[in-house]
Amino acid sequence: MQITNTSFLTQTSSVASSTAKKEATEKKDIPFSSDLLALPKLELPTRESLAAEMEDFSGKIMQIFRDIGVKIPPEPVLRTDMAGNVRVAGEHPDKSRIEKAFDKETELSNQFRKLSSHQMLVHLGETHEAFSKEYARLENRPKEQEALVERRIAEGKAPVYMKIGIDGSISSFFGLSGGSLRA
Numbered sequence: 001m002q003i004t005n006t007s008f009l010t011q012t013s014s015v016a017s018s019t020a021k022k023e024a025t026e027k028k029d030i031p032f033s034s035d036l037l038a039l040p041k042l043e044l045p046t047r048e049s050l051a052a053e054m055e056d057f058s059g060k061i062m063q064i065f066r067d068i069g070v071k072i073p074p075e076p077v078l079r080t081d082m083a084g085n086v087r088v089a090g091e092h093p094d095k096s097r098i099e100k101a102f103d104k105e106t107e108l109s110n111q112f113r114k115l116s117s118h119q120m121l122v123h124l125g126e127t128h129e130a131f132s133k134e135y136a137r138l139e140n141r142p143k144e145q146e147a148l149v150e151r152r153i154a155e156g157k158a159p160v161y162m163k164i165g166i167d168g169s170i171s172s173f174f175g176l177s178g179g180s181l182r183a
Contacts, residue, residue, distance in 0.1 A: 044125065045118035053115050058168040060108060065164075068101050070094040072166045078102075078112065079161045086112050089161055116160035119172055124156055 045053070065072065076098055077089040086102035086109050088095040102109045131152055138144045158175035165171070 045122055047122060047126075050115075050118050050122050053111075053118060054170055057111055057115055058164075058170055060111070061164060062168040064101050064105065064108065065098075068094075068097050070098060072164065075163050075165055077161050077163045079159050080113060080116060084113060085109070112162075116162070119160050120156065120158075120174065123174075 064070075070076070071094065074092055076092045076094070078086055078098075079089045081087050086099070088098050092098065102112070131148070135145055135148055138148060155175075160172060160174045162170050162172045
């Protein structure tokens with residue numbers, strides 16, 4: 001479906017805005033502010049911004065590993081669990097120390113989660129054209145299109161894993177099957 005005329009979006013928005021303003025003015029208990037309705041500019045990560053984020057995270061994580069005495073090798077593989085906590089995937093002799101460090105360092109945990117989501121967004125953006133072409137190729141084959149969409153949805157939900165190398169390099173992949181994402 002293509003939308004060729006988007007003027008109705010502006011009309012709907014201004015009607016909603018004036019309606020909200022009128023209701024807020026009538027009630028007098030809730031001050032109206034157009035700032036409440038404004039959304040921040042959406043900025044999507046790029047391959048370049050992702051590389052800068054990876055470099056920053058690498059420096060921080062290597063410093064923390066040094067501070068808490070984590071030895072590499074073996075290289076720890078990090079991921080988030082269902083609750084969003086940063087965890088070590090598989091076994092590592094310093095697994096407990098690494099996980100405790102992420103539990104304690106909220107900023108670092110948030111940076112890991114942000115980096116994970118940015119990696120997935122960049123990957124999905126870079127592979128969207130191929131997905132679109134494949135979907136179009138499957139025209140008039142709705143079952144195959146549905147299967148393709150289901151695979152794409154599953155791909156977007158796959159967890160991101162990051163392996164931290166001895167030199168601070170980070171190699172990333174998602175799901176258990178791999179699909180390397182290098183920044």
